Amino acid sequence: MAEGILVxxxxxxxxxxxxxxxxxxxAHRKVATVGGAVTAFIVGKDVKSIAGSLAKYHPSKxxxxxxxxxxNYSTEGYATALTEAVKKTDAKYVFAANTALSKDLLPRxxxxxxxxxxxxxxxxxxxxNNLLPKRPQYSGKTYTVYxxxxxxxxxxxxxxxxxxxxxxxxxxxxxxDLAVSAGEVKAKVTATQAASGNxxxxxxxxxxxxxxxxxxxxxxxxxxxSLCDQLGAALGASRAVVDAGWIDHQFQVGQTGKTVSPQLYxxxxxxxxxxxxxxxxxxxxxxxxxxxxxxEIFKHATYGIVGDVLEVxxxxxxxxxxxxxNN
Amino acid sequence: xxxxxxxxxxxxxxxxxxxxxxxQNIDYAGVRIVTSPYDEFAIEEAxxxxxxxxxxxxxxxxxxxEATDVLRDSLARGIDSAVHIQDDEFDNLDPLSxxxxxxxxxxxxxxxxxxxxxxxxxxxxxxxxxxLAELLGVPQATIILKFETDGTTFKAERxxxxxxxxxxxxxxxxxxxxxxxxxxRYPSIKGVMAARRKEIxxxxxxxxxxxxxxxxxxxxxxxxxxxxxxxxxxxxxLDGDADAQVKSLMDLLRTEARVI
Ligand SMILES: Cc1cc2nc3c(=O)[nH]c(=O)nc-3n(C[C@H](O)[C@H](O)[C@H](O)COP(=O)(O)OP(=O)(O)OC[C@H]3O[C@@H](n4cnc5c(N)ncnc54)[C@H](O)[C@@H]3O)c2cc1C
Ligand SMILES: Nc1ncnc2c1ncn2[C@@H]1O[C@H](COP(=O)(O)O)[C@@H](O)[C@H]1O
Numbered sequence: 001m002a003e004g005i006l007v008x009x010x011x012x013x014x015x016x017x018x019x020x021x022x023x024x025x026x027a028h029r030k031v032a033t034v035g036g037a038v039t040a041f042i043v044g045k046d047v048k049s050i051a052g053s054l055a056k057y058h059p060s061k062x063x064x065x066x067x068x069x070x071x072n073y074s075t076e077g078y079a080t081a082l083t084e085a086v087k088k089t090d091a092k093y094v095f096a097a098n099t100a101l102s103k104d105l106l107p108r109x110x111x112x113x114x115x116x117x118x119x120x121x122x123x124x125x126x127x128x129n130n131l132l133p134k135r136p137q138y139s140g141k142t143y144t145v146y147x148x149x150x151x152x153x154x155x156x157x158x159x160x161x162x163x164x165x166x167x168x169x170x171x172x173x174x175x176x177d178l179a180v181s182a183g184e185v186k187a188k189v190t191a192t193q194a195a196s197g198n199x200x201x202x203x204x205x206x207x208x209x210x211x212x213x214x215x216x217x218x219x220x221x222x223x224x225x226s227l228c229d230q231l232g233a234a235l236g237a238s239r240a241v242v243d244a245g246w247i248d249h250q251f252q253v254g255q256t257g258k259t260v261s262p263q264l265y266x267x268x269x270x271x272x273x274x275x276x277x278x279x280x281x282x283x284x285x286x287x288x289x290x291x292x293x294x295x296e297i298f299k300h301a302t303y304g305i306v307g308d309v310l311e312v313x314x315x316x317x318x319x320x321x322x323x324x325x326n327n
Numbered sequence: 328x329x330x331x332x333x334x335x336x337x338x339x340x341x342x343x344x345x346x347x348x349x350x351q352n353i354d355y356a357g358v359r360i361v362t363s364p365y366d367e368f369a370i371e372e373a374x375x376x377x378x379x380x381x382x383x384x385x386x387x388x389x390x391x392x393e394a395t396d397v398l399r400d401s402l403a404r405g406i407d408s409a410v411h412i413q414d415d416e417f418d419n420l421d422p423l424s425x426x427x428x429x430x431x432x433x434x435x436x437x438x439x440x441x442x443x444x445x446x447x448x449x450x451x452x453x454x455x456x457x458x459l460a461e462l463l464g465v466p467q468a469t470i471i472l473k474f475e476t477d478g479t480t481f482k483a484e485r486x487x488x489x490x491x492x493x494x495x496x497x498x499x500x501x502x503x504x505x506x507x508x509x510x511x512r513y514p515s516i517k518g519v520m521a522a523r524r525k526e527i528x529x530x531x532x533x534x535x536x537x538x539x540x541x542x543x544x545x546x547x548x549x550x551x552x553x554x555x556x557x558x559x560x561x562x563x564x565l566d567g568d569a570d571a572q573v574k575s576l577m578d579l580l581r582t583e584a585r586v587i
Contacts, residue, residue, distance in 0.1 A: 099488060100486065111423060111461035116547040120453070142553050146550060149549060150548070192492045285580070307572060311569050312573060
């Protein structure tokens with residue numbers, strides 16, 4: 001009988017994704033229910049040295065596929081490695097963070113294993129020894145709870161939803177090699193260009209400040225950027241301003257943009273269209289700044305300020321600056 | 328070039344969503360159905376590729392009768408032929424099963440490229456294209472923003488967190504398209520008229536050689552229940568002028584919400 005949870009830990013250039021640590025922490029919280037142990041799996045070139053840093057997130061074992069084959073990402077090569085790891089551990093569940101890489105990789109692995117995948121999960125419902133993944137659909141207008149009917153089920157977890165649990169002590173855990181080669185690869189990543197954008201990645205930021213048509217024009221981004229700087233926030237945008245050419249699509253939040261789930265989301269001059277809400281309504285606290293008291297966004301905001309965004313935002317930035325300089 | 332496109336019929340994003348009585352799906356009664364917005368980029372890219380390298384384009388959709396209009400929409404935009412994959416067994420399919428059904432329909436067609444949308448809006452699974460690539464035994468590039476091919480090899484670009492990456496590989500391959508790849512054309516009046524006269528080929532489970540495989544009992548994942556989200560506690564608008572509002576917001580974020 002399959003048991004335990006295998007967590008695919010994503011790294012790029014030796015940096016482990018924060019969202020992967022969230023997945024590892026959630027696996028730790030749920031493994032008693034499932035039975036068996038948590039195994040972390042990391043793949044890449046020269047990743048052995050970073051594998052040890054995963055111990056403080058409580059896996060029982062860390063499995064490493066370290067090979068020149070995996071220097072650059074290829075769906076097929078990584079799929080081979082992850083499939084081997086699943087087979088070796090005979091895990092009942094496979095967790096991964098719902099990132100750009102996972103969106104490409106996990107479905108391929110699921111098809112190879114002939115196993116089901118539920119993506120972008122925000123909660124697990126416990127049912128006996130089983131985990132039932134739950135996720136929003138239809139722009140957050142419904143939630144769906146799924147049940148696996150398979151020895152192994154794959155799940156990707158929405159970033160920023162599951163808390164990280166880190167041990168403060170020095171912990172050790174066994175690290176084991178999993179020797180695999182990429183096999184025949186018919187497509188692979190040949191170049192990566194850093195995008196000029198947020199310092200903090202939008203989908204993983206714990207604070208997001210987003211601007212919509214209410215900011216009046218692209219010349220006012222610096223007003224929002226100053227607020228971002230005080231909050232350590234990532235900048236986001238509505239589709240209306242992306243379509244208007246005020247900002248690049250990589251900043252768009254919503255159904256046809258990014259899904260974010262920060263602790264704090266500040267919507268500046270955004271009306272609150274359902275397609276925008278789809279990308280941010282799982283945020284913990286939502287602040288809306290809008291000069292129309294009847295704007296839909298106020299129905300979804302924890303705190304609402306009726307006012308001119310270009311007047312309110314600088315004042316807020318000023319207050320935060322005062323607070324930050326007092327600390 | 329033989330080019331396949333997969334399109335999904337989905338509720339309009341503005342549609343009011345009601346959960347069906349059995350809590351297994353949404354209630355489609357009265358819901359306007361559209362081509363999933365991302366699939367429009369897939370259709371457009373297929374048309375451009377044909378314009379550049381010649382060949383023929385075929386669109387596939389797995390679904391009930393709602394898929395007919397969506398297939399006509401593809402034809403109206405200029406896709407050459409359409410295949411409607413329909414069977415009672417295919418009702419409310421999970422992504423892996425959908426990919427298997429599509430693979431059965433596509434595998435012997437000699438296609439050089441298969442274009443999908445990056446996600447079917449509403450279900451938002453983001454799974455079918457990569458599964459299809461695996462089942463067809465071909466490489467993939469998903470969620471792409473740029474694409475070029477000479478008919479033998481391809482080069483594509485996709486956005487990842489904080490960067491763009493370039494993927495190079497060989498055809499045949501499966502691609503899933505992201506907003507930004509192209510500007511989809513609208514169907515022309517002439518196209519709409521011509522599409523009305525075109526035949527849509529219908530294939531069922533038996534025709535695809537998969538009869539019985541997708542009965543509910545054989546599916547590897549099931550919807551246990553659909554539910555409405557817990558409603559957010561009603562928000563509050565802050566009082567006073569801008570200064571007072573900002574001061575109370577600071578207090579609330581610090582002491583009540585504890586997020587700063
Ligand atoms: C298929 C589809 C997919 C879509 N996907 C997305 C998506 O991913 N993301 C997305 O955001 N949208 C998406 N949309 C578009 C969405 O429907 C809205 O059109 C869009 O979100 C509106 O952007 P906005 O709020 O910036 O603009 P508007 O709706 O124009 O709202 C501007 C707001 O600013 C306020 N305002 C004006 N001046 C000021 C001021 N001085 N101070 C304060 N407030 C002010 C106004 O009261 C208004 O509420 C999609 C639409 C479709 C059909
Ligand atoms: N029922 C279907 N029929 C045809 N293509 C589909 C179907 N479901 C999904 N697809 C394709 O796969 C893409 C991603 O869908 P999904 O994995 O459901 O988010 C869609 O944009 C379509 O191109």
